[in-house]
Amino acid sequence: ARINIPEIIYGEYKTADQTMEMAEAFLSKHSQVLISRSSCHKEIINHFSGQYKIEETPNLLAIGERPPERGNVLVISAGAADHPVTAECALALKALGVKPHVFEDRGIAHPTRVLDAVIEGMKQNVSAVVVVAGMEGALAPFVSSLVPLPVIGVPTSVGYGFRAKEAALTSMLASCAPNLTVVNIDGGIRAAVVSGLIAKNQ
Amino acid sequence: ARINIPEIIYGEYKTADQTMEMAEAFLSKHSQVLISRSSCHKEIINHFSGQYKIEETPNLLAIGERPPERGNVLVISAGAADHPVTAECALALKALGVKPHVFEDRGIAHPTRVLDAVIEGMKQNVSAVVVVAGMEGALAPFVSSLVPLPVIGVPTSVGYGFRAKEAALTSMLASCAPNLTVVNIDGGIRAAVVSGLIAKNQ
Amino acid sequence: ARINIPEIIYGEYKTADQTMEMAEAFLSKHSQVLISRSSCHKEIINHFSGQYKIEETPNLLAIGERPPERGNVLVISAGAADHPVTAECALALKALGVKPHVFEDRGIAHPTRVLDAVIEGMKQNVSAVVVVAGMEGALAPFVSSLVPLPVIGVPTSVGYGFRAKEAALTSMLASCAPNLTVVNIDGGIRAAVVSGLIAKNQ
Amino acid sequence: ARINIPEIIYGEYKTADQTMEMAEAFLSKHSQVLISRSSCHKEIINHFSGQYKIEETPNLLAIGERPPERGNVLVISAGAADHPVTAECALALKALGVKPHVFEDRGIAHPTRVLDAVIEGMKQNVSAVVVVAGMEGALAPFVSSLVPLPVIGVPTSVGYGFRAKEAALTSMLASCAPNLTVVNIDGGIRAAVVSGLIAKNQ
Amino acid sequence: ARINIPEIIYGEYKTADQTMEMAEAFLSKHSQVLISRSSCHKEIINHFSGQYKIEETPNLLAIGERPPERGNVLVISAGAADHPVTAECALALKALGVKPHVFEDRGIAHPTRVLDAVIEGMKQNVSAVVVVAGMEGALAPFVSSLVPLPVIGVPTSVGYGFRAKEAALTSMLASCAPNLTVVNIDGGIRAAVVSGLIAKNQ
């Protein structure tokens, strides 16, 4: 029913059997299904691997055929610890048929490395930017100040100490960057859907 | 420097004089300036009204010439109490040169009124949807399930009792709608900039 | 002493032996006992299975004879992940002698599926509605707007990210639906007792 | 549309004019309207007093004709400071056509005074109990242990110090009383609608 | 140095060796030492059991000779789940040389059982009352209203759902019982020291 958005199964709390049954039901009607936050990757991959093309990141499985590629999104992440969320976002963009241009380990501690990523990305004619960052999340407002595009911030649960899991979210919401919008903590897939819709519709 | 985004002065905590001085500096270089959350509307309007076109909502002043109109955004709000934020969003969209299609008082208590607004809005060829809602903010995930577009939720500080000012934000962040992204509480202007950039670039 | 409410043992933090001793004491005086949130289902079932009728869900055991059936309650849940709480609620209703009419996987992402459940349920002459939902919990105010009955919302701890375990509770409390009341997070048994008393007394 | 529930205008954030316009619209189609949390009682009363029957409590106005009386609810409150919420609940019950039996100043500090209220109330053949209490809210679980009926707890914002406005809510949600359900802080009107629907349908 | 209070080693985060070394140092100078929240009971008991009298509860070890008995304290707890904290409090009282009079499983759901405990306890000429309770903690203000003595509330981390670990603390602090004072969550030992000092000095 939701045009342009692939079917997504929320895998957490579900058994392998429940998940595979739902996935099969979707695949009988659609060419592709995504499974997020499942703890049963192995069983699911075994089950579908003969029949369908499967791609995997720690938090996401994409099963089936992708739509033809159209549109570009820039994805910048702060550190290696954010990789699972960054990879989830990139894979979900590909599943939407949008090309992600990914630059990792671009924390605000090295401003010139951030700039390089932005310049390189802008050359790819991207329609939106996704910033994945934990800890104080300062990368998101910094990047937002550099691009004339909608920025989707993905705060991650990376960090320790005071409000460790909420610091990046807090800081991205409180930011004065007017072109910065935010999704839930570790919400790589939501950032992909929003930025992907922007890029595809363009 | 930030192409496509009008200059915005954050008016809170500033005196009328500070604000007007900054506004004049911007207007000497740009054709337009926005002033948000100022408590000195009267003085500022008096000061600039002869010279410039001014438009006002409770939280926002737009001073100067707008860019030519290009692109459309659908704005749906839950209740009359959300009006100041809705109006701020609509005016900021106009200031960006984007046409807002506004439907107010469309709370989830009357699902058919929500549907009417979505159908009417989709006919206008909008590129994004802004949902303004307080209390439990359930309108945002509901609208998101109905449109194949990026949705920007603006939680408002309307409500009373438990986490009165944070309930809508919490609920929009926690939502399972994959095309829903969120800005800060009462952040009408940020929703306008993000949705406006989407609409203009299309 | 509490007429109309079966004896409930709070199983968490108790050993199998403590729990079974208490259960036996109750069963020597009453025809039925419920054991909630125990981690010793196996031992308890082994112990009582010859002697008593036992029914089990992940969070609840019902041991003994039920009262004659009287009254109907509609139970709607948002997703598969809410199943343990939904099942606890349904079993507790049965233990009270009330007939639950259960519709699962009726998230707000598919409004027509919600409507179907409400219409089907209303045909069963129900006296109250229980809504079980996690994440943003928007299902509860939505259902409340559709029925002229008391609605008991059960927020579940399903979700991730910001206030993952409290989002549904926050949103149900903040709701403007006047016929919606709330129990503790994952409180399926309390929703059953409240809705069951309503249905039985009718 | 919502059978059995009177129309309620949420008065906070609305001007007298907005409120009266909405009230008139409702009164042209329904025999009664409620206005909650308005700060414009005087203007509204002046406007409608010739034409309609009006009843007032600090947080609520009831304008128009009530339905015929049917059903009884017991309302117990902890202290004098809870009076505005207690009165709002009682008036809303009357507006629904349900008879409230109100006992105030029955804090847990005087258990025998609580017992007297419960005994006296039970004689009136009530179908539900509303408990209004601030501070630690211990009255709600105490009353719940004494009655074989659904209890609707209304935590009030009365108190000072640590989590002053949330202590009663926290304690009512965490309670192990299985027949206790809860509404938002100061939600007298919601408790009235829920308990009133229970009483009317019986 | 602290007269009247036995030496207490905080066992959490310490290895068995660190703990035993410290315990030996104290025992070379004092007749008794307490070890709280250690996860190395077995090693410690093995090490000292030949040489010293040892008493154990899940959260506390008392090693060495007690002072002569003097003074009485009433200890009432709400449920079986509170037992570890109740036992810790009782053992620490004995270590101080004070006699605890313990009544468990006296939740507010059964007011007469609470009354029995209070009446029985008051006959023992107690100088203070300790109330151990989790969930909504309503037992503490209820008992406080019944006794003309200082009451020390020990909120426990027993419960689930909203603010599960803090509900009893919140409610005891917010209480209007003027003779109720509070210690940290699960702080059985602190309640013992405070009530024990009261009883001993009398």
Added chain:
Amino acid sequence: ARINIPEIIYGEYKTADQTMEMAEAFLSKHSQVLISRSSCHKEIINHFSGQYKIEETPNLLAIGERPPERGNVLVISAGAADHPVTAECALALKALGVKPHVFEDRGIAHPTRVLDAVIEGMKQNVSAVVVVAGMEGALAPFVSSLVPLPVIGVPTSVGYGFRAKEAALTSMLASCAPNLTVVNIDGGIRAAVVSGLIAKNQ
């Protein structure tokens, strides 16, 4: 009913008339009444001043005859800003018939001034110590380490910035001082009742 504790009217949220009516009722049966947190001191003093002895502090009125003096309590406060709470505590002690020995402005910044107060106080044969402190509340654990007596900490709402109103409470609860117990923020009267009961019963 509550032997040894004077009647206390909670004055907040009550009108002068309500308060005076309650006070008169109490005074017709008891020799004394306390009124806490009232905003109507003037009217109340005018009303009762001819007939009764009245003593006043910013947060408390004591009206009527005190019991004969018996017992001593040491009261130490950190700073001048804590004075209203300190004065409330001292007056309530006097109303109980207990002699307070008060030392103010003894913040931890001047450890020798703290020591002086403790030494001086201990000479008065006190049975308990009340410590009144805001900001980080470090005075309470420091004093607790110096006295072999029960200490009642009264965290005040003095301070600014992060958790300004809760810092002292947090720190007193978390303290490792075993003889330290805590009352609600600004709860001077509760500290007086608890410490007063200790002193009187001795």
Added chain:
Amino acid sequence: ARINIPEIIYGEYKTADQTMEMAEAFLSKHSQVLISRSSCHKEIINHFSGQYKIEETPNLLAIGERPPERGNVLVISAGAADHPVTAECALALKALGVKPHVFEDRGIAHPTRVLDAVIEGMKQNVSAVVVVAGMEGALAPFVSSLVPLPVIGVPTSVGYGFRAKEAALTSMLASCAPNLTVVNIDGGIRAAVVSGLIAKNQ
């Protein structure tokens, strides 16, 4: 007693008379006194202005003679709204005898303006950097990445919406900048004392 740190009176909650009496006592022994967060500037200035040199910012009064100047500190602030805290910090540095080099309105939205301030400041041979910033506080980690010096972050209470007053603090604490340390929200004076001691001792 505290060498190198001027006496500071915490003015909040104190009357003009209390404050002036304390100030006079200090001035009779020391050459200078600071008064922070007082609401009685006018009376205090009137009282002392003939006799002493007085300097004023919205949150701070410095009365008396400064020590000879020694050492330099760089002070960078994000926006005009942070001015009161920035000015408090600068005045306190001067009172310590340290020279502040102040650059305001250097938000992260304009990275080159931040860089200019850092380069200009570093030329002044500063020993430490103070960063004053509200909202998301991203300026602090950004500056920290640019200087080989201790940085003291002062989060301000500037902002609106989610955790408006705590966002900058949260983000500065969570930051991965190893040379960044933090003081309380709006703690301009503490940043001055810490950075001033660093500069003076060098």
Added chain:
Amino acid sequence: ARINIPEIIYGEYKTADQTMEMAEAFLSKHSQVLISRSSCHKEIINHFSGQYKIEETPNLLAIGERPPERGNVLVISAGAADHPVTAECALALKALGVKPHVFEDRGIAHPTRVLDAVIEGMKQNVSAVVVVAGMEGALAPFVSSLVPLPVIGVPTSVGYGFRAKEAALTSMLASCAPNLTVVNIDGGIRAAVVSGLIAKNQ
């Protein structure tokens, strides 16, 4: 690029291979690298131990050659449970080429032991003081009142019960000690870098 600060790899969330690869890259350009919060100490030590000097504490690895020693810092910790953070701080200071003077188990319960540490430390000509403390963290303001130096407080996550992991942080931020600044919870390494830069630059 960051002069005077050794390269630090944030080891949490990283595999041994990722970590070692990054460490090698740094060691090819710098003489030393630090690895914090890694869970792969064994593999990393095996890998580098032949080639480089390695020093280890539970939370930190220092690999390579240290700069020549210059400057002194006093490190005081409250209890044995704080040892891992204290050791991390001391090792990081050594890695910076600064000499730490460490005094452990100096809780506020024994004020004379605190004093001894301060006196002994001050003899070493230290330039700054680091205070490591959990629970109520009262040691930090106490030490701050005794030294005319910048103090860096490191709140630890040691404690249990109410806000167990945040109590020390809350209390250090709220403190009225003007020379006290704070780092994130368990942030031993940040305290080392800040105090080390102070000591080295002196």
